[in-house]
Amino acid sequence: MLLSVRLLRPGLLAPLCLNLLAACSVLPTLVPDMSREAPPVPLDGPHGPLSAARSQAIIAQLQADAKSTGFFDLHLAVEESIVGSPLTTGNRVELLQDGPRTYQAMLDAIVAARDHVNMESYIFDDDEIGQRFAAALIIRQRAGVQVNLIRDSAGTLGTPQAFFARLSAAGVQVVEFNPVNPLTAKDGWELNRRDHRKLLIVDGRIAFLGGINISSVYSGSSLRLGFRAREDGALPWRDTDLRLEGPVVAELQKLFIITWDQQRGPPLQARHYFPPVERRGDEVVRAIGSSPEHPYSLIYVTLISALRSAQREIWLTNAYFVPDPQLLATLKEAVARGVDVRLILPSSTDSWLVFHAGRAYYDELLRAGVRLYERQGALLHVKSAVIDGVWSTVGSTNLDWRSFLHNQEINAVVLGGGFGEKMRAAFRADLAQSREISLQAWQARPLGVRAQELFGRLWEYWL
Numbered sequence: 001m002l003l004s005v006r007l008l009r010p011g012l013l014a015p016l017c018l019n020l021l022a023a024c025s026v027l028p029t030l031v032p033d034m035s036r037e038a039p040p041v042p043l044d045g046p047h048g049p050l051s052a053a054r055s056q057a058i059i060a061q062l063q064a065d066a067k068s069t070g071f072f073d074l075h076l077a078v079e080e081s082i083v084g085s086p087l088t089t090g091n092r093v094e095l096l097q098d099g100p101r102t103y104q105a106m107l108d109a110i111v112a113a114r115d116h117v118n119m120e121s122y123i124f125d126d127d128e129i130g131q132r133f134a135a136a137l138i139i140r141q142r143a144g145v146q147v148n149l150i151r152d153s154a155g156t157l158g159t160p161q162a163f164f165a166r167l168s169a170a171g172v173q174v175v176e177f178n179p180v181n182p183l184t185a186k187d188g189w190e191l192n193r194r195d196h197r198k199l200l201i202v203d204g205r206i207a208f209l210g211g212i213n214i215s216s217v218y219s220g221s222s223l224r225l226g227f228r229a230r231e232d233g234a235l236p237w238r239d240t241d242l243r244l245e246g247p248v249v250a251e252l253q254k255l256f257i258i259t260w261d262q263q264r265g266p267p268l269q270a271r272h273y274f275p276p277v278e279r280r281g282d283e284v285v286r287a288i289g290s291s292p293e294h295p296y297s298l299i300y301v302t303l304i305s306a307l308r309s310a311q312r313e314i315w316l317t318n319a320y321f322v323p324d325p326q327l328l329a330t331l332k333e334a335v336a337r338g339v340d341v342r343l344i345l346p347s348s349t350d351s352w353l354v355f356h357a358g359r360a361y362y363d364e365l366l367r368a369g370v371r372l373y374e375r376q377g378a379l380l381h382v383k384s385a386v387i388d389g390v391w392s393t394v395g396s397t398n399l400d401w402r403s404f405l406h407n408q409e410i411n412a413v414v415l416g417g418g419f420g421e422k423m424r425a426a427f428r429a430d431l432a433q434s435r436e437i438s439l440q441a442w443q444a445r446p447l448g449v450r451a452q453e454l455f456g457r458l459w460e461y462w463l
Helices: 005-016 052-065 071-082 099-111 128-142 161-169 248-262 298-309 325-336 352-359 362-368 401-406 417-431 439-443 447-458
Strands: 043-045 087-096 116-121 146-152 173-177 199-202 206-210 241-245 283-290 313-318 340-346 371-375 383-387 391-395 407-415 434-437
Touching: 087 099, 087 248, 087 407, 087 417, 099 128, 099 199, 099 206, 099 241, 116 128, 116 248, 128 146, 128 161, 146 161, 146 248, 161 173, 199 248, 206 248, 206 391, 206 407, 241 248, 241 407, 248 283, 248 407, 283 298, 298 325, 298 383, 298 391, 298 401, 298 407, 313 417, 325 340, 325 362, 340 417, 352 447, 362 371, 362 439, 383 417, 391 417, 401 407
Parallel strands: 043 087, 116 146, 146 173, 313 340, 340 371
Antiparallel strands: 087 241, 087 283, 116 199, 199 206, 206 241, 283 407, 313 383, 371 434, 383 391, 391 407
């Protein structure tokens, strides 16, 4: 259906008005009995909400995948009572783990666009990769495809204004999220509030999300097979993204349009932003967007509920790990009840303070039985998790205070053993290229390293 997005605004934003009352300043405390009065879990399919019987049949299959651990019984009820966005069936999900291959898949989708391209990125550099994307977007715009871009002001602070002016001159509509310059802000001004999402939607049918920004730091391959270093000799960046097709794309489209509206972007040109939904696969997926305007981070609540529901294993890979007290306690409690808890974290970083603030928690985690690994041979930028082999998430959210309190973030949760096994395989591949940190070795670290950790912890709330 062809219509102006301006006409969609009241319908899209009204359900959010009650939630956008105040900026989040503290993390929510979850209690186990939050699920007791949760409604039955509804699912949406390609043609709208599924019947109660069909929804229950799908949930029953997912429970079977979970090998009767009780994981879904608790997790789904808690998540459903809090998040609000629907579980969607009929999706196709492709796991992308390498910068060059991910960029090629994104560019292929842009080149094939026929109606519109909606893009949201924290960083959009004026380098070889950035120029490739800019050229592709301009070509599609000139061919009659409407291109809409949201770029974070702080994340693109180093990108010349002329770069975005060239896009605008070609007809691309560009919105600067929360401008660093308060004189140009259109939705209030708060320097610490950032749009950390990485999202690409093409024709309302294909979406990409994950941790990858638009930057040449990903120009080298970080996979064992076909390893290729960057031309500047620096470590290649290791990241993970998803390519999605199916009903979940409409949920991601809504999140993009809401951000555009909140930032008071120009009226979006009338396009088929919500084409008829088609079944594209068998995956059950939920899109989750978090914003500091919400009373609490929806992604944080979802993650904590999943961790508390884990019965067998919690495998986390994350670039910026600075846990709050509740996340720290949840990981330790999982180990205490016999769950295999493993974290793959970076051995090198682009953020010195975050790196050492997170390492300050190694001693406590190791003593509790959490197994810690540091990825070698690449700069780890992944934000992913797989729990009990059936609950997986990939997105832009780090395990730190900034992601949970100050940033707009976006994740997809994929339920089911088939995709879960792909995530487990990806985790094991990174594990093979990681070094395990032992408690004995960690306790022997130099005093200078300990001092850096203490200094980093002083800033953890703002990092």
